Amino acid sequence: MSNSIHSTQDRFKENxxxxxxxxxxxxxxxxxxxxxxxxxxxxxxxxxKNYEAFTTTDTDNKIARGGKGVGRLLWLDSFEAISxxxxxxxxxxxxxxxxxxxxxxxxxxxxYEESSIDGxxxxxxxxxxxxxxxxxxYRAKFPGRPAYxxxxxxxxxxxxxxxxxxxQITVHCGDETRHYPEEINSIIHRRETIENIATVDYxxxxxxxxxxxKIASADLQGSHFVHFIAHDRTVHSQKIDGKLGxxxxxxxxxxxxxxxxxxxxxxxxxxxxxxxxxxxxxxLDRIVNDVCTPHIEKFLAEPLQSLRQDQRxxxxxxxxxxxxxxxxxxxxxxxxxxxxxxxxDAIFGHLSRERYRRDQRQAExxxxxxERLKEPSVDVNTFAGAIEAAGKAIEEAxxxxxxxxxxxxKVVLDFIEILLEKVRDDTRDSSYQRxxxxxxxxxxxxxxxxxxxxxxxxxxxxxDLWIIDERxxxxxxxxxxxEFQNLSDAVASEERPDVLIFDHVHGLRQTEDxxxxxxxEFKRPGRTSYASEENPQHQVERYVRRLLEGGKLDVKGRPxxxxxxxxxxxxxxxxxxxxxxxxxxxxxxxxxxxxxxxxPRSGFKGSIELIAWDTLLSDARERNQAFFDRAGIxxxxxxVEAQDAAHQRLxxxxxxxxxxxxxxxxxxx
Numbered sequence: 025m026s027n028s029i030h031s032t033q034d035r036f037k038e039n040x041x042x043x044x045x046x047x048x049x050x051x052x053x054x055x056x057x058x059x060x061x062x063x064x065x066x067x068x069x070x071x072x073k074n075y076e077a078f079t080t081t082d083t084d085n086k087i088a089r090g091g092k093g094v095g096r097l098l099w100l101d102s103f104e105a106i107s108x109x110x111x112x113x114x115x116x117x118x119x120x121x122x123x124x125x126x127x128x129x130x131x132x133x134x135x136y137e138e139s140s141i142d143g144x145x146x147x148x149x150x151x152x153x154x155x156x157x158x159x160x161x162y163r164a165k166f167p168g169r170p171a172y173x174x175x176x177x178x179x180x181x182x183x184x185x186x187x188x189x190x191x192q193i194t195v196h197c198g199d200e201t202r203h204y205p206e207e208i209n210s211i212i213h214r215r216e217t218i219e220n221i222a223t224v225d226y227x228x229x230x231x232x233x234x235x236x237x238k239i240a241s242a243d244l245q246g247s248h249f250v251h252f253i254a255h256d257r258t259v260h261s262q263k264i265d266g267k268l269g270x271x272x273x274x275x276x277x278x279x280x281x282x283x284x285x286x287x288x289x290x291x292x293x294x295x296x297x298x299x300x301x302x303x304x305x306x307x308l309d310r311i312v313n314d315v316c317t318p319h320i321e322k323f324l325a326e327p328l329q330s331l332r333q334d335q336r337x338x339x340x341x342x343x344x345x346x347x348x349x350x351x352x353x354x355x356x357x358x359x360x361x362x363x364x365x366x367x368x369d370a371i372f373g374h375l376s377r378e379r380y381r382r383d384q385r386q387a388e389x390x391x392x393x394x395e396r397l398k399e400p401s402v403d404v405n406t407f408a409g410a411i412e413a414a415g416k417a418i419e420e421a422x423x424x425x426x427x428x429x430x431x432x433x434k435v436v437l438d439f440i441e442i443l444l445e446k447v448r449d450d451t452r453d454s455s456y457q458r459x460x461x462x463x464x465x466x467x468x469x470x471x472x473x474x475x476x477x478x479x480x481x482x483x484x485x486x487x488d489l490w491i492i493d494e495r496x497x498x499x500x501x502x503x504x505x506x507e508f509q510n511l512s513d514a515v516a517s518e519e520r521p522d523v524l525i526f527d528h529v530h531g532l533r534q535t536e537d538x539x540x541x542x543x544x545e546f547k548r549p550g551r552t553s554y555a556s557e558e559n560p561q562h563q564v565e566r567y568v569r570r571l572l573e574g575g576k577l578d579v580k581g582r583p584x585x586x587x588x589x590x591x592x593x594x595x596x597x598x599x600x601x602x603x604x605x606x607x608x609x610x611x612x613x614x615x616x617x618x619x620x621x622x623x624p625r626s627g628f629k630g631s632i633e634l635i636a637w638d639t640l641l642s643d644a645r646e647r648n649q650a651f652f653d654r655a656g657i658x659x660x661x662x663x664v665e666a667q668d669a670a671h672q673r674l675x676x677x678x679x680x681x682x683x684x685x686x687x688x689x690x691x692x693x
Contacts, residue, residue: 025046025048025063025177025180025181025193026095026256026257027095027150028046028063028064028065028067028150028191029044029046029181029184029190029191029256030067031065031067031068031069031149031150032044032045032046032065032066032067032191033067033189033191034067034068035066035067035068035148036191038189040189040190040191041188041189041190041191041192042192043066043191044065044066044067044190044191044192045065045066045191045192045194046063046064046065046066046191046192046193046194047062047063047064047065047193047194047195047196048061048062048063048064048193048194048195048196049061049062049064049196050173050195050196050197050198051198052168052170052197052198053168056168057157057162057163057166057168058157058166059155060153060154060155061153061154061155062151062152062153062154063150063151063152063154064149064150064151065149065150065151065191066147066148066149067148067149067150068112068148069110069111069112069113069148069149069150070108070110070112070121070150071112071113071114071119072114074112075110075121078096079133096125099125099154100125100126100127100132101127101158101160101162102154102157102158102162103154103155103156103157103158104155104156104157104158105124105126105153105154105155105156106124106125106126106152106153106154106155107122107123107124107125107152107153108121108122108123108124108125108150108151108152108153109121109122109150109151110122110149110150110151111141111146111147111148111149111150112146112148113146113148117140117141118140118141118142118146118148119138119139119140119141120137120138120139120140120141120146121136121137121138122135122136122137122138123135123136123137170197170198170199170200171242173195173197174195174197174200174202174207175242175244177195177204178204178207178208178240180257180258181204181256181257181258182208182251182253182258182282182284183251183253183256183257183258183284183286184205184256185204185205185207185208186205186208186212186215186232186234186284190204190205192204193205211236211237211239211240212234212235212236212237212240213235213236213237213274213279214234214235215232215233215234215235216232216233216323217230217231217232217233218230218231218232218233218319221315221319223314223315226287226289226311226315227287227288227289228287228288229285229286229287229289229290229311229315230285230286230287231283231284231285231315231316231319232283232284232285233281233283233319233320233323234281234282234283234284235274235279235280235281235323235324236279236280236281236282237278237279237280238272238278238279238280240280240282241280241282244261244263245263246263246265247265247270247271247272247280247281248263248264248265248268248270248280248281248282249261249262249263249264249281249282249283250262250264250282250283250284250285250312250316250320251282251283251284251285252285252290252301252308252311253284253285253286253290254286254290254291254293254294254298254301255291255294255298257298259290259294259298259299259300259301260300260301260308262308262309262312264281264312264320266365266367266370267312267313267317267362267365268281268320268324268328268362269328269331269334269335269365269366270324270327270328270331273324273327274327281320281323281324283316283320285311285315285316313362317362321362331366332358334366335358335361335365335366335371336354336358338366338368338371339354339357339358339361339371339375340354341368342368342371342372342375343357343375344431345431346372347431348379349372349375349376349378349379351375351378351379351382357375360374360375360378361374361375362374430648430651430652430654430657431657433488433490433648433651433652434648434652434657436488436491437491437641437644437645437648440491440641441641444549444637444638444641447548447549447550448549448550448599489544490644491640491641491644492544492595492597492635492640493593493595494647540590540591540593541571541586541590541591541592541593541630542592542593542594542595543564543567543568543592543593543594543595544594544595544597545560545563545564545594545595545596545597546596546597546598547560547596547597547598547599547604548598549598549599549637550599551598551599551602551604552599552601552602552603552604553602553603554602554603554604559607560596560598560604560607560608560632560634561607561608561622561632564592564594564596564632565624565627565628568592568594568627568628569627569628571586572586572588572590572628574586589629590628590629591629591630592628592629592630592631593630593631593633594630594631594632594633595632595633595635596632596633596634596635597635597636597637597640598634598635598636598637599636599637599638600620600634600636604634608620608622608634611634614633616639618636618639619633619634619635619636619639620633620634621633621634622634
């Protein structure tokens, strides 16, 4: 078909649309590959030049059109029998050629016949007959239904059909016949071509935008596409349903969008078979986003308008949770997004990239301002002005990130409040009780399975120990590998990677300086009974003694070396009830009277502070209240609405159950 199109274009030039003729006939078996395919054209035929190119293994005869000289070799791989007949005219003399094209090591041209055509100048052209589709993958994959044949045919030659240089093509497939390019025109309701779009990276590109009947996408895995064309062939079709956010559109919701993109950059970067581009797939996305999307949005302005409000709502929700990407008002943010983009992840990704670019520009601005301080003529006023300008720039760049951090703290505290209720409602009471959700907020650990089958607990990269004390904000784990092994042994399931093992001491320190060590121990909320050896004072003292004796390795395998004058700041978080209340009754009370404090007179330097879970939560709120007020998030819990909705669902379920019971009783009566 491609050869026939080029042949008719060569013969009729600008008149090819009216004078060029091609007929394709597929003799179809029922739901099977065709038994025979015939392609006929009235092009220039196999004249001496074209016949020589045909018999040359690799020719540059059509290289200007992207032809690689290997297409006819694929015929041999596809079909068992191929026959060719041609009429051509050279120097006023007509020539008829006829031969069989076979798969052979020596002679591929067999039964060759050549004769002169006397008299009136012949009607030139070529007829190629293919039969016996080989059972080496082609037969199984060849579409057996006419509808699929036409769909592939339409997609493959779409750029030719929508242009002005397509010959008249008739396709007979079984009992069905379609005429091209009229068949294409009947399903295109609106079309616009934008020529020579200037781009820095891809040279000039031409984009044809089309509003089509949905039948145009009936056999495609999607609705809306940008077709990348090289040398008049569809190389790649990029689905853009997600970017548009549309299924169908139009007055009757029966329209789809198709675009065709062409250009020298695409022609120069396609593989030999014209089935794949030689650049990475990410470039296809960039071309769609940077080159095509602005024109698509303008072309589809009306159907996309209804999606803008939905997108606006999503942008507001995302920027409320992640203020760092709120670098402008909603209108400005939407300008950075594809019109129909409604995927939250994608929206956040677009905004994050734009925020990164702005930060880069902002950082350069700060560097430029500070460079002024190196000038010999700098004075007090210059210095003050530079510091003020840099400070404003830093404030502008960092304010959103700080707000996001504050929002995170509020969410963590609100969520822990709910979790405490749920944990206390659980009547189980075990010294090795796992509460992975609660712990994942406070002090996450991860259980890794090693290659030898053993397991090791390692700390996660971040934590929220600021809830206990702000000094713990940047503290890092250093606990001994033996202690972590104890934790690992207590983990019963590898399917729970983030777990908290209560009643184990967690060792941390703010720096590599061994003069200050932070120890944290959690008791399960609501726990009232303890074994005699679980006295928290004795537990902490035993752990401190082991650390001071030396010989322990930290989680990274390094020796833990502590000085005799190391100060240990120990925190125990628990509900002060039952046995724990009795053990710590004689301890000093904290300044607010709600916690308890123990300072040993000998043994080690430091203190042990017992903090109730409720006190822990309220103290953390008080410390951060000023931030919450400034950020305007001091109101009710972020999860109140979710809780209310859950309660409503429970009430509805109870009502439904009651209704079912009454119905059952009535039926019984």
